[in-house]
Amino acid sequence: MPDTSTTTVSIIPLDSYDDPALVLAALREGLRPFGGMAGIVQPGQRVLLKPNLVAPSKPQLAVTTHPEILRAVIRLVKEAGGIVGVGDGPGVGDTRSAAKGSGLLDVIKDEGAELRDFLDTHTFYNEHNRLAKRIDLTSHLLDSDVLITLPKLKTHAQMAYTGALKNQFGLIPGSAKGQFHFRFQNRDHLADLMVDINRTAKPALAVMDAVIGMEGPGPSGGTPRKIGALVVGTDLTAVDVVCCALIGLSSHSVPITNAARRADYGVCDLERITIHGAGIESMRVPDFELVRAPSNIMRILPLPRFLLRWLRRQIAPKPVIISDRCIHCGRCRDGCPVTPSAINPMLPPKQSLNDRSCIRCYCCHEFCPVKAIDLKRSFLDRVLHLNALGDFGARMFGRLVVYFDWRNLRHRRRRKP
Numbered sequence: 001m002p003d004t005s006t007t008t009v010s011i012i013p014l015d016s017y018d019d020p021a022l023v024l025a026a027l028r029e030g031l032r033p034f035g036g037m038a039g040i041v042q043p044g045q046r047v048l049l050k051p052n053l054v055a056p057s058k059p060q061l062a063v064t065t066h067p068e069i070l071r072a073v074i075r076l077v078k079e080a081g082g083i084v085g086v087g088d089g090p091g092v093g094d095t096r097s098a099a100k101g102s103g104l105l106d107v108i109k110d111e112g113a114e115l116r117d118f119l120d121t122h123t124f125y126n127e128h129n130r131l132a133k134r135i136d137l138t139s140h141l142l143d144s145d146v147l148i149t150l151p152k153l154k155t156h157a158q159m160a161y162t163g164a165l166k167n168q169f170g171l172i173p174g175s176a177k178g179q180f181h182f183r184f185q186n187r188d189h190l191a192d193l194m195v196d197i198n199r200t201a202k203p204a205l206a207v208m209d210a211v212i213g214m215e216g217p218g219p220s221g222g223t224p225r226k227i228g229a230l231v232v233g234t235d236l237t238a239v240d241v242v243c244c245a246l247i248g249l250s251s252h253s254v255p256i257t258n259a260a261r262r263a264d265y266g267v268c269d270l271e272r273i274t275i276h277g278a279g280i281e282s283m284r285v286p287d288f289e290l291v292r293a294p295s296n297i298m299r300i301l302p303l304p305r306f307l308l309r310w311l312r313r314q315i316a317p318k319p320v321i322i323s324d325r326c327i328h329c330g331r332c333r334d335g336c337p338v339t340p341s342a343i344n345p346m347l348p349p350k351q352s353l354n355d356r357s358c359i360r361c362y363c364c365h366e367f368c369p370v371k372a373i374d375l376k377r378s379f380l381d382r383v384l385h386l387n388a389l390g391d392f393g394a395r396m397f398g399r400l401v402v403y404f405d406w407r408n409l410r411h412r413r414r415r416k417p
Contacts, residue, residue: 007267008033009233009242010276011283014211017059017068023230027072027207030232033276036080040205040234041146043081048116048144049073050203052152052167054220055092055367056101062214062224064102065150069209069230073150074111087116087140089173092331092367094119116140118173129196130263131189137171137201147203149236153243154214155222155291157317157362157375158187161254162219163243164206164236168197191259198236199265206239207232210246215289221371222289229283237266238273245270245280247288316360317375321345321352325372332364332373345372 010030017023031037041047051065059066070086077084086108090098095117099105108115121136129135141147151167159166208231216222227246233239237260244251251257251268261268270280321332326345333341342358344351365373 004272005267006272006274007233007235007238008274008276009231009235009238011242011246011280012230012232012277013228013283014230015228017066017211020068020071023068024072024075026230027069027076027232029277030207030230031076034205034232034234037076037082038080040148041077041080041082045082045145046143047077047082047084047146047148048140049077049084049086049113049148049150050167050170051086051088051104051150052154052162052209052219053088053090053095053098053102053104053170055090055369056098057220057369058101059103060224061220062152062154062212062222063220064098064104065152065209066211067103067107069150069207069211070104071107071111073148073207074107074113077148078112082146084111084113085116085140085144086113087118087138088170089118089138090170091335091363092369118171121173124200126196126200129199131192132196135172135193135197135200137197138173141171141201146205147201148205148207149203150207150209152213152219153208153210153227153231153247154218155216155247155249155289156219157217157221157291157365158360159191159255160291161240161244161249161256163256164203164208164233164239165198165256165260166194167206168201168203169194171197171201187255188259191255192262194256195259195263195265199263203236205232205234206236208239208243210243213247215247217291217365217375220366221368221373225285225288227283227285229278235266237268241268241270242273242275242280246283247285247290249288249290317377318355318360319343319353319358319362319364320374320376321349322372322374323349325370327370327372329369331367331369335363335367337361337363343373 012026012030014026051070053064057063074084087095118138120139122139122142123134123136125134149167151164154162156162210227210229210231212224213227214222215225231239231243240257241251260266328345333344336342338357342354343364
C-alpha cells in the first residue's frame with residue numbers, strides 16, 4: 001500500500017538577524033503548528049541543541065548557524081522548562097574553539113546554557129538501520145531527552161545540498177568523520193549512513209537557518225545568499241525537501257533525500273507536505289547557484305569496480321590549491337581522511353595533491369579557512385559534460401547501456417545454429 005502520510009513544515013519570512021525580538025517572534029510562529037516549544041520539550045527535560053558548526057567562522061560568512069537563531073531557540077526551550085546544552089563535532093578544531101570563532105559561545109554564556117564538547121562516544125544500536133546497525137556517536141545523546149537540530153541551508157560540493165538530515169553527521173566527533181568518508185566513498189552509501197544516524201539519534205525538531213544561506217561550492221567555500229526564511233518542522237526529511245524547493249533544487253538529485261526515500265524515513269514528496277506561513281513560490285530564490293555534484297559513475301556502466309573507480313577520478317572535480325591564497329595552515333592536510341594525506345600545502349604545487357589516493361570527498365575544500373582550494377573540473381567532464389547528466393541522466397544512460405547489451409546478446413543467440 002502506498003504511503004499517504006502527510007506532515008507540516010513552517011516557512012516564516014525573516015529578513016535579517018538584526019532584531020532578536022523579530023527572530024524570536026518568527027520562531028514562535030514557526031512552532032505554532034506543533035504546539036509551540038511546549039509541544040516539543042517538557043519541563044525538566046534535558047535538551048541538546050545541535051547547530052551547524054563546521055569551523056570557527058564569522059557569522060556573516062554564512063558557514064555556521066547564526067548566533068541569533070541559537071539564542072531564540074535557547075530562550076524558548078528554557079521558557080518551556082528545558083535544561084539546555086549546545087554541542088557539535090566540527091571538522092576543524094574542537095567544539096569550544098569553533099563555537100567561540102563563530103559567535104555561538106557568547107550566546108551560550110549569555111543565555112545560561114551549557115557547552116557540550118563532543119569528545120567521548122558511545123556505541124548505539126538500531127536494528128532498523130540499513131547500513132550501520134551499530135554506530136559510535138557523541139555520548140551526550142545518553143544524557144539528553146530531546147535533540148533539536150539547527151542546520152544552515154547550504155549547497156555542498158560533495159552532496160549537492162546540506163540541511164536538516166545531514167546536520168546529524170556532526171554527532172560523530174571531529175576527525176572520526178573522516179573514517180566514514182574513507183569507508184563510504186560512494187556518496188549514496190554515505191547518505192545512507194546519515195539517515196541511519198538520524199534514525200538512531202531521533203531528532204525531535206529542525207529549525208533551519210535559511211535567513212542567509214550559502215550558494216555555490218559549500219559548505220564553507222561558497223557565497224552567502226539571502227533567502228529570508230526560517231524553516232521549521234518535526235519531519236527532517238520534509239524540511240529538506242521544502243528547502244530544496246526554495247532554492248530550485250530537485251530533491252530527487254540530492255543523495256541524502258534519496259537515501260531517506262530508500263529507507264522510508266520521513267515524508268519525501270512535496271505534495272504531501274502542508275506549508276504553514278509563506279508559500280514556497282513566494283519565497284523561492286531565483287538563480288540560486290547550485291553545485292553540479294559529480295554524477296555517481298558507480299551506477300552508470302556495468303564495468304569492473306577498479307575501472308569504475310578510475311572513471312570516477314577522471315570525471316569528479318579535483319581539489320587544487322590556489323597558491324597565492326594559501327596560508328599554509330595545514331587544515332586541509334590534517335582533515336584529509338586518507339593516510340598519508342592526499343593533499344599537503346607544504347609540498348611544491350605540482351606535488352601538493354596525490355591524485356591517485358585522493359577520494360574526492362572534498363573535506364580539504366570544506367576545512368580551508370581562506371577558500372584557497374578550488375574544485376577543478378576534469379578535461380573529460382569539460383568535453384563531454386558528463387556531470388550535467390545529473391543522477392537522473394546517469395540512471396537513464398545506464399539503463400540504455402544495459403538494454404542494448406541485452407539486445408545484442410539476444411541477437412547473437414538467435415544467430416546460433
